[in-house]
Amino acid sequence: MVDSYRPKDLKDALSIRAEYNPQPLAGGTDLMVRYQSWSGTLPLFTKSVMFVGHLKEMKYIKKEAKDKTVTLVIGGTATLTDVANNPDTPEVLKKAVLSIAAPALRNNATLTGNICNASPAGDSICALYALDAVIVIEKNGGSREVPIMEFITGPGRTVLGSDELVTAIKIPLKASSVNDFTKVGTRRANALSKLSFTGVADYKNGRIDSIALTFGAVGPTVVRSVELEKKLIGLSGSELKARIPKVIDDYSTVIVPIDDQRSTAVYRKKVALNLLEKYLKELSSHE
Amino acid sequence: MKEIKFILNGKEVSVEADPLKRLLDVLREDEKMTGVKEGCGEGECGACAVLKDGVLVNSCMIPLGAAEGSEIVTPEGIRETDKGKCIIDAFGDAGAVQCGFCTPGMMMATEALLTINNKPNESEIREALSGNLCRCTGYDLIVKGVQIASERGKDLW
Numbered sequence: 430m431v432d433s434y435r436p437k438d439l440k441d442a443l444s445i446r447a448e449y450n451p452q453p454l455a456g457g458t459d460l461m462v463r464y465q466s467w468s469g470t471l472p473l474f475t476k477s478v479m480f481v482g483h484l485k486e487m488k489y490i491k492k493e494a495k496d497k498t499v500t501l502v503i504g505g506t507a508t509l510t511d512v513a514n515n516p517d518t519p520e521v522l523k524k525a526v527l528s529i530a531a532p533a534l535r536n537n538a539t540l541t542g543n544i545c546n547a548s549p550a551g552d553s554i555c556a557l558y559a560l561d562a563v564i565v566i567e568k569n570g571g572s573r574e575v576p577i578m579e580f581i582t583g584p585g586r587t588v589l590g591s592d593e594l595v596t597a598i599k600i601p602l603k604a605s606s607v608n609d610f611t612k613v614g615t616r617r618a619n620a621l622s623k624l625s626f627t628g629v630a631d632y633k634n635g636r637i638d639s640i641a642l643t644f645g646a647v648g649p650t651v652v653r654s655v656e657l658e659k660k661l662i663g664l665s666g667s668e669l670k671a672r673i674p675k676v677i678d679d680y681s682t683v684i685v686p687i688d689d690q691r692s693t694a695v696y697r698k699k700v701a702l703n704l705l706e707k708y709l710k711e712l713s714s715h716e
Numbered sequence: 717m718k719e720i721k722f723i724l725n726g727k728e729v730s731v732e733a734d735p736l737k738r739l740l741d742v743l744r745e746d747e748k749m750t751g752v753k754e755g756c757g758e759g760e761c762g763a764c765a766v767l768k769d770g771v772l773v774n775s776c777m778i779p780l781g782a783a784e785g786s787e788i789v790t791p792e793g794i795r796e797t798d799k800g801k802c803i804i805d806a807f808g809d810a811g812a813v814q815c816g817f818c819t820p821g822m823m824m825a826t827e828a829l830l831t832i833n834n835k836p837n838e839s840e841i842r843e844a845l846s847g848n849l850c851r852c853t854g855y856d857l858i859v860k861g862v863q864i865a866s867e868r869g870k871d872l873w
């Protein structure tokens with residue numbers, strides 16, 4: 430049996446986290462399965478637990494405008510349903526979130542929990558990498574902001590300190606005219622990804638002005654190559670079209686999946702590259 | 717052990733238990749709400765579905781401490797209401813119940829759906845029931861049951 434804490438507000442939560450380093454529990458949809466025991470018995474948590482899902486100060490989604498950029502700020506206890514229902518949620522994130530499990534789970538599970546769980550198959554993570562999301566982290570007497578690509582360091586691993594909590598996720602809202610999130614699973618509901626793909630891009634004056642391409646469940650973390658994306662900036666649609674075989678070749682060196690119980694490496698790579706090709710074709714026809 | 721209060725089917729209850737005890741076990745064992753079923757115990761089947769502060773959740777995933785102060789509604793809480801009776805009759809007439817194990821969870825999912833959308837189309841119904849597994853009916857009869865409930869209950873929701 431382990432201790433559990435129910436802080437009365439965020440300040441209280443940060444103090445408890447600093448003093449006892451308990452594991453935060455938001456929706457519990459990852460943790461209650463991980464520590465599940467026999468029916469009718471207590472879950473087998475290995476360290477103390479702090480409930481955070483009820484903290485109202487973090488249950489919000491709002492837009493913030495600063496200089497010329499508008500940022501969507503998703504509070505640390507906003508649920509997947511809250512994110513899916515918000516009219517300002519970028520299309521790829523909305524699709525990614527709606528691909529997770531089923532309504533009852535999404536009503537309870539948080540976006541923060543999906544990120545902190547840091548699964549290579551975490552569906553929101555694939556979209557959030559493409560959207561340049563930034564994770565807001567707080568501790569007693571301090572806060573910091575870390576881009577999601579640096580926040581997640583490996584399967585199940587993040588840079589979060591044992592005295593810190595994630596209190597928000599920031600997403601810069603950028604123009605993006607060609608968007609795709611595709612998840613490949615065994616069935617529609619309740620299936621973890623065999624792989625997932627996100628593409629977002631925009632043209633300015635007929636040339637690609639911004640592009641992000643990410644792949645989930647094909648490596649220890651979501652795969653995104655900013656270097657390869659840079660090579661596509663400035664291309665016109667027809668130039669991109671001519672380059673597609675070369676781009677696929679380039680990506681075949683960065684996508685190196687593994688075999689596991691959900692799928693095989695060969696299948697994952699093939700389908701990931703097919704999804705990329707389909708997206709690039711679509712993109713090249715837009716300009 | 718801690719004393720934890722929440723609202724169960726409209727009445728405040730107080731339970732003396734470990735805050736990490738699953739809400740599912742608290743409901744079935746401490747509160748004798750056996751309409752809440754345990755199927756998978758890991759969030760996949762929806763047999764343990766209840767309403768928490770008005771939204772559908774799986775009670776096997778929720779530790780009691782996370783439900784402190786919440787309003788919980790179990791199948792027992794809707795069974796005797798006009799809406800509950802409407803769903804039960806519709807399921808009966810549609811032949812949506814065979815062994816009946818999934819039925820309480822299906823009813824809760826139906827109540828949650830009709831509350832936010834009282835005229836769902838077939839794909840909205842299937843989406844709303846997508847977290848509830850049924851080993852017997854093949855789902856079509858349950859979808860039919862929800863359709864009947866939505867038609868008959870248009871003045872209820």
Ligand SMILES: Cc1cc2nc3c(=O)[nH]c(=O)nc-3n(C[C@H](O)[C@H](O)[C@H](O)COP(=O)(O)OP(=O)(O)OC[C@H]3O[C@@H](n4cnc5c(N)ncnc54)[C@H](O)[C@@H]3O)c2cc1C
Pocket residue numbers: 452453454455456457458459460461462481505509528529530534537538539540541542543544545546550551552553589593594595596619620621622758759760
């Ligand atoms: C049946 C089922 C189907 C699923 N399907 C999918 C799927 O298709 N795709 C997918 O990506 N995931 C899926 N999941 C996994 C899971 O539901 C998600 O990862 C969910 O978003 C986790 O959120 P939570 O709030 O429930 O997290 P919790 O279980 O509460 O916590 C998860 C992790 O986040 C940490 N954490 C939570 N809040 C904070 C905070 N504020 N600060 C710091 N750390 C924090 C916890 O300590 C823990 O490490 C599924 C799970 C189940 C049971």
Ligand code: FES
Pocket residue numbers: 753754755756757758759760761762763764765774775776777
């Ligand atoms: S018992 Fe809770 S979802 Fe199956």
Ligand code: FES
Pocket residue numbers: 812813814815816817818819849850851852853
């Ligand atoms: S009627 Fe038997 S599981 Fe649905």
